[in-house]
Amino acid sequence: MFSIAAHGHVNPSIEVIRELVARGYRVSYAIPPSFAGKVSATGAETVLWNSTLPTDDDPEAWGTEPIDHIEPFLDDAIQALPQLAEAFAGDEPDLVLHDITSYPARVLAHRWGVPAISLSPNLVAWEGYEEEVGEPMTAAIRATERGRAYYARFASWLSENGIGVHPDPFVGRPARSLVLIPRALQPNAERVDEGVHSFVGACHGDRTEQGEWRRPADAGKVLLVSLGSAFTKQPGFYRECVKAFGELPGWHVVLQIGKFVDPAELGRVPANIEVHDWVPQQAILRQADAFITHAGAGGSQEGLATATPMVAVPQAVDQFGNADMLASLGVARHLPMEEATADNLRDAVLALSGDPEVARRLEEIRRSMRLEGGTRRAADLIEAELP
16 A cells, blocks of 8 residues: 555544455555554555655745645655665565555556555546546646646656556556545546446444543534645634634533644633543544534544534645535634624524524435445455555
8 A cells, every 4th residue: 555644544444454464464554654653553554755745844845836846746756666666575465555646656556567556535536537627727728838847757657667658647547546535525526437436435434532522411513624634724713713613501612722823822812612632523523413524534524424514615626626525515604814703603503403404404415425435345345446
């Protein structure tokens, strides 16, 4: 298994790896050192490599232009490939699993002549994706000198490694893929080739090692607020949440502010709000009545798996699309950050949490997710691809 040092890319794979180890397979997981502990806890062998990608500690390093968001992955892949080739020399695997961002994994699978399976933590391409989304999105990049240089360098690197395909399908069109999100979160799901992409849904474990959370005895309803682990430097937004829900009768609020914000920046915090830099999200959602989320793939599916109404305030990348999908399912409201005022946040939470149709739809989606098979089906499908 190959991945990058990012919670949103490692976490979805963890239970699949744990299950494969439990079935008796020897699994090596190539990961930068910062995630070694999380990976080794599955029983897999960690294969450490050094990455040049920005980390969750410095999300602003990703820049603001579209090219800024893709160039680092190619730079990292080129410098990582020799490290990974050396690490596995003489000990090549029978099958390669890889996160969608791990370009070296696909190159090595080609070099070794073994099957490769993409483990996708977010949406996958459907029939017509390139014409509708991909090409319009990359047109501005291809029109610049920097963008043309990026594509030329990518194509040259692939060619040097015996792969004669264009970079875009190399990145977005794997031969085999397990999709680690519920089918309900996939846009145009009816146009996805399920001969390539198998939706297995959320692969969650019990996560007791992350800690527990107990609902206060006097809490009428519980709200969790979390913008995930990376794009959390939003003190103004958190102040709006305090203003919206502080001393709101019957409500208890768990406010996760991340590691970039000092609690002192929030001002006076009423007794019905507990503030943390990190929380055991899944444990809280099992007991929550509403969830204000950045709509990352992990948070979105945890909200669906626990049938929790959501107010989506997306921050970056795929979160905007996830927010729209959740709203289209009738289980969430998409509230852009510039509209996330105290009044709007409070109105959205109260409306969603009190709507029986939202509750009915969430329960329907939760039942459909259970039928997708999760971790065990993912492991079954991986076993089926072994030589």
